[in-house]
Amino acid sequence: MKITAMTAESNAGKKFADIYPHLLGATDVPTLVKNAEVDWDNIDAAFCCLPHATTQEIMKSIPKKVKVVDLSADFRLKDVDMYAKWYGGSHLAPELQKEAVYGLTELNRDAVKAGRLIANPGCYPTSVQLPLVPLLRKKMISHDRITIDAKSGTSGAGRSAKVNILFCEVSEGLNAYGVGSHRHMPEIEQGLSEAAGGQEVVVSFTPHLIPMNRGMMSTIYVDLTAGNTADDLRKELQEFYKNETFVTVMDKGGNPHTRYVRGSNYCFIGVFEDRIKGRAIILSVIDNLVKGASGQALQNMNLILGLPEDMGLQQQPMFP
Numbered sequence: 483m484k485i486t487a488m489t490a491e492s493n494a495g496k497k498f499a500d501i502y503p504h505l506l507g508a509t510d511v512p513t514l515v516k517n518a519e520v521d522w523d524n525i526d527a528a529f530c531c532l533p534h535a536t537t538q539e540i541m542k543s544i545p546k547k548v549k550v551v552d553l554s555a556d557f558r559l560k561d562v563d564m565y566a567k568w569y570g571g572s573h574l575a576p577e578l579q580k581e582a583v584y585g586l587t588e589l590n591r592d593a594v595k596a597g598r599l600i601a602n603p604g605c606y607p608t609s610v611q612l613p614l615v616p617l618l619r620k621k622m623i624s625h626d627r628i629t630i631d632a633k634s635g636t637s638g639a640g641r642s643a644k645v646n647i648l649f650c651e652v653s654e655g656l657n658a659y660g661v662g663s664h665r666h667m668p669e670i671e672q673g674l675s676e677a678a679g680g681q682e683v684v685v686s687f688t689p690h691l692i693p694m695n696r697g698m699m700s701t702i703y704v705d706l707t708a709g710n711t712a713d714d715l716r717k718e719l720q721e722f723y724k725n726e727t728f729v730t731v732m733d734k735g736g737n738p739h740t741r742y743v744r745g746s747n748y749c750f751i752g753v754f755e756d757r758i759k760g761r762a763i764i765l766s767v768i769d770n771l772v773k774g775a776s777g778q779a780l781q782n783m784n785l786i787l788g789l790p791e792d793m794g795l796q797q798q799p800m801f802p
Contacts, residue, residue: 483787483794486525490514522548527787529553529779538574541599549786550599551779557582557601558669568665585782586673587791588726589615600782605774606632606666606689609700609766611673612729613751616722617704617715618677623762624705625678630670632700633690635740638770652693664689697740698770704762712755712762719751727792728773728781738767745769745800747777769799 488498494516499506501514517540527549530537537556544550559565560582562573573579583597584590586608594600603611610630617623633656639647646652646659667687674683706712716731723729731751732738738750752765768774777795784791 483527483783483789485511487520488512488514489517489520491516494519527551527783529776529783531776534569535571535574538578541575541578546598549597549783551585551602551782551786552582552600553602553775553779555604555665555669557599558584558603558607559672560584561672564668564672568668584673585778586611586615587778587781587785588612588723588729589673591785594782594785597786600786602775602779602782604666604669605634605638605698605768605770606630606664606687606700607669607673608774608778609698609749609768610670610685610687610702611677612749613702613719613753613764613766614674614704615677616719618674618683619679620718621707622710622715622718624707625674625681625683627703627705628674628683628685629703630685630687630700631690631703632687632698633692634698634770635692635694635696637696638698638774639691647691652691654693656690656692658688658690660689662688694740696769696771697744698768698774699738699740700766702764702766703756704764706760706762712753715762715764716753719753723751728795738765740767740769741799741801743767743769743773743799745772746797747773747781747795748799749773 493501494514496514498511522545525548530550530552532554534554534556537552537554557579562576562579565573582599582601583593585594585600586603587594618625636647636652670685671683719731723731728747729749736752738752742750746769749768754763756763780794781791784793
């Protein structure tokens with residue numbers, strides 16, 4: 483891939499390295515321009531990393547020949563009324579929503595390959611659906627009473643200056659946010675309900691902010707269906723993901739840490755028996771900026787362009 487255009491509004495006219503100095507050594511990076519100044523004639527594909535509701539408008543001006551991976555929530559929810567409920571405004575491109583493909587790569591690979599507009603999943607939904615969807619499809623866990631206790635580094639809130647993510651507000655503390663109303667809830671429930679064969683899945687989901695730069699862990703509590711054990715869940719997930727590059731299901735006793743995936747496109751999953759009979763605990767970790775965002779976006783773009791799926795994503799986790 484060659485970068486033909488990079489856009490910004492308030493930073494238009496600047497070099498990319500002026501904003502991200504750690505990329506001073508990057509070559510062939512064009513000067514930033516406004517969205518309206520992009521010449522689409524020689525562009526095959528685009529990543530949209532814009533505020534919610536912005537991509538819906540911009541997509542109308544992007545030629546049909548251009549394949550798009552959208553990292554916002556604009557096209558993740560299939561029901562446009564559900565989008566309006568959770569994002570506070572009517573969907574501005576309902577006709578485009580009909581062609582959008584949900585890009586949780588390992589679970590929707592064939593549809594992504596054939597897609598033109600890919601809705602890149604949210605970070606929490608990625609960490610939750612990767613372990614739960616295969617188990618719901620096989621009816622190995624109940625679609626009722628799923629509880630998700632999730633934690634994310636502060637980069638999940640973006641780069642803009644906000645009081646709640648200032649160093650002195652976050653350091654040496656832990657807090658829940660979006661309690662009972664986080665915008666990723668309908669996206670999670672949409673995917674899990676589909677996996678459950680259309681049965682409505684309603685989850686208890688509470689995200690927390692952890693004083694670290696990056697990383698995400700979802701601790702998930704589930705009820706086993708009759709005849710299944712935690713060992714059965716682990717074996718099923720290991721079989722399901724045995725040929726996947728970026729998803730690893732750890733052996734019995736394996737306890738995934740966020741540092742195991744830091745800076746990588748990997749998801750590590752661990753399965754434990756709960757001391758409460760008939761229940762299991764599933765741990766899922768990702769880097770919220772990579773598998774939870776740009777890494778998965780690149781994985782999807784590789785697919786729709788017919789490139790090797792792991793191109794540009796071979797980096798191993800950073801340690802220490």
